[in-house]
Structure formats: C-alpha cells, structure tokens
Amino acid sequence: MLTQPWKWLAPVAVAVLAGCATVPNDAGFGDVLRDVAARTGQHVEWDCGTGPDVAVSQRVRSMLKGGIGADEAVQVALLNNRNLQATYESLGVAQAQLVQAGLLRNPVFDADVKFLEGGGGTIVELAVVQDFLDVLFIPVRQKVAKASLEAEKLRVTGAVLDLAGEVRRAFYDHAAAEQTLELRRTVTAATEASYDLARRLRDAGNITALDLANEQALHESAKLELARAESAVLETRERLNVLMGLWGQDTEWTLRPRLADPPADELSTDDVERRAVESSLELATARQRVEAAGRTLGLNRSLALLPELQAGAAAEKEPEGDWGIGPAVSLPIPLFDQGQAKNAAAAAELRRARRQYVAAAVEVRSAARLARDRLIAARDRAAYVKQVLLPLRQEITRQSQLQYNAMLIGAFQLLQAKQAEVEAGVAYVDALRDYWIAKSDFQQVQSGRTRGLGQSRAATTDSTAPGSQRNGGH
Numbered sequence: 432m433l434t435q436p437w438k439w440l441a442p443v444a445v446a447v448l449a450g451c452a453t454v455p456n457d458a459g460f461g462d463v464l465r466d467v468a469a470r471t472g473q474h475v476e477w478d479c480g481t482g483p484d485v486a487v488s489q490r491v492r493s494m495l496k497g498g499i500g501a502d503e504a505v506q507v508a509l510l511n512n513r514n515l516q517a518t519y520e521s522l523g524v525a526q527a528q529l530v531q532a533g534l535l536r537n538p539v540f541d542a543d544v545k546f547l548e549g550g551g552g553t554i555v556e557l558a559v560v561q562d563f564l565d566v567l568f569i570p571v572r573q574k575v576a577k578a579s580l581e582a583e584k585l586r587v588t589g590a591v592l593d594l595a596g597e598v599r600r601a602f603y604d605h606a607a608a609e610q611t612l613e614l615r616r617t618v619t620a621a622t623e624a625s626y627d628l629a630r631r632l633r634d635a636g637n638i639t640a641l642d643l644a645n646e647q648a649l650h651e652s653a654k655l656e657l658a659r660a661e662s663a664v665l666e667t668r669e670r671l672n673v674l675m676g677l678w679g680q681d682t683e684w685t686l687r688p689r690l691a692d693p694p695a696d697e698l699s700t701d702d703v704e705r706r707a708v709e710s711s712l713e714l715a716t717a718r719q720r721v722e723a724a725g726r727t728l729g730l731n732r733s734l735a736l737l738p739e740l741q742a743g744a745a746a747e748k749e750p751e752g753d754w755g756i757g758p759a760v761s762l763p764i765p766l767f768d769q770g771q772a773k774n775a776a777a778a779a780e781l782r783r784a785r786r787q788y789v790a791a792a793v794e795v796r797s798a799a800r801l802a803r804d805r806l807i808a809a810r811d812r813a814a815y816v817k818q819v820l821l822p823l824r825q826e827i828t829r830q831s832q833l834q835y836n837a838m839l840i841g842a843f844q845l846l847q848a849k850q851a852e853v854e855a856g857v858a859y860v861d862a863l864r865d866y867w868i869a870k871s872d873f874q875q876v877q878s879g880r881t882r883g884l885g886q887s888r889a890a891t892t893d894s895t896a897p898g899s900q901r902n903g904g905h
Contacts, residue, residue: 458526459584460519466588467509470710470878471595473502475509477519495677498687501602501867504675508598509591511676518590525576525583532576533569575726582719589712592880598674599871605667606690607864608660611857615653615660618853622650625846646843649850690863692817693810698873700803707799710879714795717788724784728777798881802873809869813862816855824848824855 460477467475476487491511494503509515543556629646632638672682708714831848834840875881 458522459580460522462584463519463522463588463591466584467591470588470592471505473506473509473595475515475591478516492681495681495684498685500687501599501871503687504602504671505595505598507675507677508594512594512674513676515590515594518587521583522580522587525580529573529576529580532572535569571726571729575723578719578723578726582716582723585712585716585719589716589880589882592712592875592878593882594674596871596875596880598671600868601667601671601674603690603864603867603871605664605671606686606688607860608663608667609686610689610860612657612660612664614853614857614860615657618850619650619653619657621846621850621853622646622653625843626650628842628846642843653850690860690867692863693813693866697810698806698870698877700807700873703799703803703877704796707795707876707879707881708792710877711791711795711881712879713791713881714788715879717784717791721781721784721788724777724781728774728781795881799876802869802876802881805869806866806873809862809866813859813866816859816862820855821852821859824852828852 464475467473478487487510491507494507499507538559541556541558543554545554545556626646626649629638629643633640633643672678677684828845828848828851831840831845835842835845
C-alpha cells in the first residue's frame with residue numbers, strides 16, 4: 432500500500448499545467464489593420480503607450496502643420512480619435528475569451544477529517560477530481576470563441592469605416608461652410624454699398640422712404656445670413672476637431688483645398704448591389720454570428736444529459752496510519768434538468784441569427800441602391816447649377832452692367848443682379864457639398880459599410896435640380 436498519496440496526484444498536476452495559456456498582445460489587430468488598408472487605403476494604429484505610438488503623435492502634428500484635405504482629416508482621425516482607440520480594446524476582450532475557451536477547468540480538491548469517538552484516532556480523506564468532459568469539448572468551445580473573435584474584428588473594422596465616413600462628411604460640411612462664408616461676406620458688402628447709396632439718394636430727395644427701407648431690409652437680411660454662416664463655420668470646425676481628437680494648439684489647422692468640381696470620370700455605378708453584398712462587413716459579421724450560434728447549439732445538445740463528468744484520485748488515511756488510494760468519479764443525475772431550456776434557447780438564437788442575416792442583406796442592397804441614386808442626383812444637380820443657373824446669373828449681371836453704363840437702369844438694379852449672382856454661387860457650393868458627401872457615402876457602401884448613411888442629406892429635395900420633386904426621388 433502506498434504511503435505517499437501525492438504520487439497519485441502528480442498526473443493531475445501535469446494536466447493542469449498543460450492547460451495553462453497566455454493571452455496574445457496583438458488580439459487580431461493585425462487583421463483589422465490589413466482589412467482597413469485594403470478597403471480605404473488608410474492606416475490605423477493601436478495606441479499602447481509604446482515608442483512607436485509617440486511617433487504616431489508626431490506624424491499627426493506634422494500633417495496638421497500644412498493645410499489639410501479630406502484624406503488628411505480622415506487619417507488624423509483614424510490615428511488620434513480616442514473613442515476609436517477604446518473600441519480596439521474589445522479585441523483584447525474577445526481574444527481573452529478565446530484563450531479562456533481553451534483552458535481546462537481548475538481541478539477540485541476535497542479534504543475531510545473525521546475524529547473517531549473514544550480517542551480511536553482520525554480518518555483523513557483527500558480527493559482531487561477534474562471535469563473529464565471539459566477536455567473533450569475544448570475544441571468546440573474554441574471554435575465558438577474563434578467565431579466571436581472574427582465577428583469582433585469585423586465589428587472593429589466597421590467602426591473604423593464608420594469614423595472615416597463621418598469625418599469625410601464633416602470635412603465637406605466645413606469646407607462648404609467656409610466657402611459660403613466668403614460668399615456671404617461678398618453679399619453683405621454689396622448690400623451695404625447699396626444701402627449707403629440709398630441713404631445718400633434719400634438725403635438728396637431722389638428716392639422715397641419706402642425705397643430706402645427696402646434697401647435697409649436687404650442689408651439687414653444679408654447681415655443675418657452672414658452671422659449664420661459664421662456660426663456654421665465654428666460649429667462644423669468644432670465637429671471636425673472632435674472627430675479628429677484635437678485640442679489645444681492642434682486645433683489651429685487650416686483647410687488646403689476648396690470644394691472641387693465633380694470629376695469628368697465618375698465612379699462606376701454598375702452592379703452596385705452585388706459589389707455591396709460581397710464587401711459588406713454587416714453581412715460578414717452576421718455570418719459569424721450564425722456560425723457561433725450553430726456551434727453553441729451543437730455544444731449544448733452534446734452536454735444536455737451529461738454536462739459534467741469529474742474523474743480523479745481519492746486517498747483515505749485510516750486511524751492505524753495506513754493510506755487507501757483509488758480512482759474517484761463524480762457525475763450529476765439528469766432527473767430534472769435535461770438541457771431542454773438551454774437547447775431551446777440556443778435553437779432560438781440560431782433562428783434569430785439567420786433571420787437577422789437575411790434582413791441585413793435586404794438593408795445592404797437597399798443602401799447600395801440609395802447611395803447610387805443619391806450620387807447620380809447630386810451630380811446632376813451640381814451640373815445643373817454650374818451649367819444653367821450660374822451662367823444665367825452671370826449673363827444677367829453682364830447685361831445689367833451694360834444697361835447701367837448706358838444709364839438705362841440704376842445702381843440698385845445692378846447691385847441686385849450681382850447679389851443674385853453671388854446667391855447662385857452659394858447654391859453651387861451647397862450642390863458641391865452634397866455631391867462630395869454622396870460620393871463619400873457611395874464609396875463607403877462599396878467598401879463594405881452602410882451604417883449611418885441614412886443621416887446623409889437627401890439628394891432629391893433641391894428645387895434647383897431639373898425635374899426635382901419635394902415628395903419624389905429615385
């Protein structure tokens with residue numbers, strides 16, 4: 432008979448050590464980095480407080496020194512937005528859960544001491560047991576956790592694309608606000624000149640009080656629009672600061688380009704549904720959820736009747752000092768809980784995941800069509816303002832100048848013609864803003880992201896576009 436029971440427990444200790452694992456530091460971020468680069472051409476970094484992270488901060492400040500464009504604004508945000516950095520931490524959580532799924536459960540150690548009556552000595556009982564079934568189902572649990580990690584990587588990639596799209600929309604809003612402010616200043620200067628002329632003519636008795644009041648009203652309205660434009664510049668700038676994660680002296684950046692005209696070669700809008708479905712992160716995430724739900728259901732069915740089976744070694748010391756050692760087995764008796772509820776819940780989760788996948792596919796296809804239609808409508812509207820409205824207003828100003836030189840009209844009419852021409856310029860800036868936002872949204876759909884696009888400006892509600900309808904659309 433053995434006198435050292437620990438020799439029996441040694442194999443159990445070896446099994447425990449074999450189940451130890453560490454959590455990788457990368458947590459799948461490399462896959463996110465490569466996916467973002469392939470979809471957007473932009474670079475992302477996970478700020479962990481290391482030396483390379485300091486270099487990233489220096490790169491951000493370097494990009495802000497010169498004027499920034501839409502691409503630079505997006506890159507700064509992807510490197511510097513703290514909410515995005517916080518999102519990356521969810522990868523660490525999912526990676527830790529994957530490691531946890533591959534670990535053995537801790538063995539259970541039991542000890543009993545019994546004192547015999549009459550001073551007959553003591554009985555010591557020791558036992559170490561390990562869940563035997565736990566070892567068999569580690570691969571299944573790992574597959575479930577792996578699917579969850581893959582879904583989390585897709586979710587994080589989607590968060591990056593969401594931020595990139597939001598920054599582009601905020602950039603175009605701000606660029607349009609600055610250009611509109613310039614035009615509003617021109618209008619205000621024109622109405623001020625007209626009002627000054629009206630006051631002089633009124634003092635000379637050449638116009639009525641009504642004419643003077645009309646000129647003053649036009650000037651005051653222009654001043655009000657100028658104040659609104661100034662407020663819009665401040666608001667859109669601060670929105671962009673928040674998205675780029677800037678504060679202090681870093682907020683003193685300037686814009687490099689003005690809003691450009693639509694390019695001659697437009698993006699292809701053919702077969703947009705298929706391309707959107709193939710690249711959709713929402714659908715890829717939904718597929719991972721379906722896979723995880725299916726594996727969870729299989730695991731629950733396997734463990735329904737026998738969720739635990741503990742095996743190990745037990746030792747007992749007799750009052751005489753002898754040890755009795757042998758195997759130990761522990762298993763539950765499935766009289767009341769046979770796993771029906773867990774199986775039903777897992778089956779419902781699987782059905783829900785499948786239906787959510789189909790619903791997501793419908794939404795992706797709709798978002799692709801809507802983004803295409805908005806892009807086409809925004810381009811048509813910008814072309815209409817540029818090719819029809821602006822030339823018409825410029826011609827009216829030219830003809831008014833000729834008639835003014837011939838003393839056929841007064842200065843008021845000439846100033847009003849110039850003011851109307853500037854207002855047409857404001858309409859063109861608005862059309863350009865809507866076009867570039869629509870193009871950004873379309874590119875985002877083709878890159879695999881549709882979330883948040885419903886907040887974009889509708890491209891079918893501008894009365895300057897030919898054939899536009901307030902209640903219509905594509």
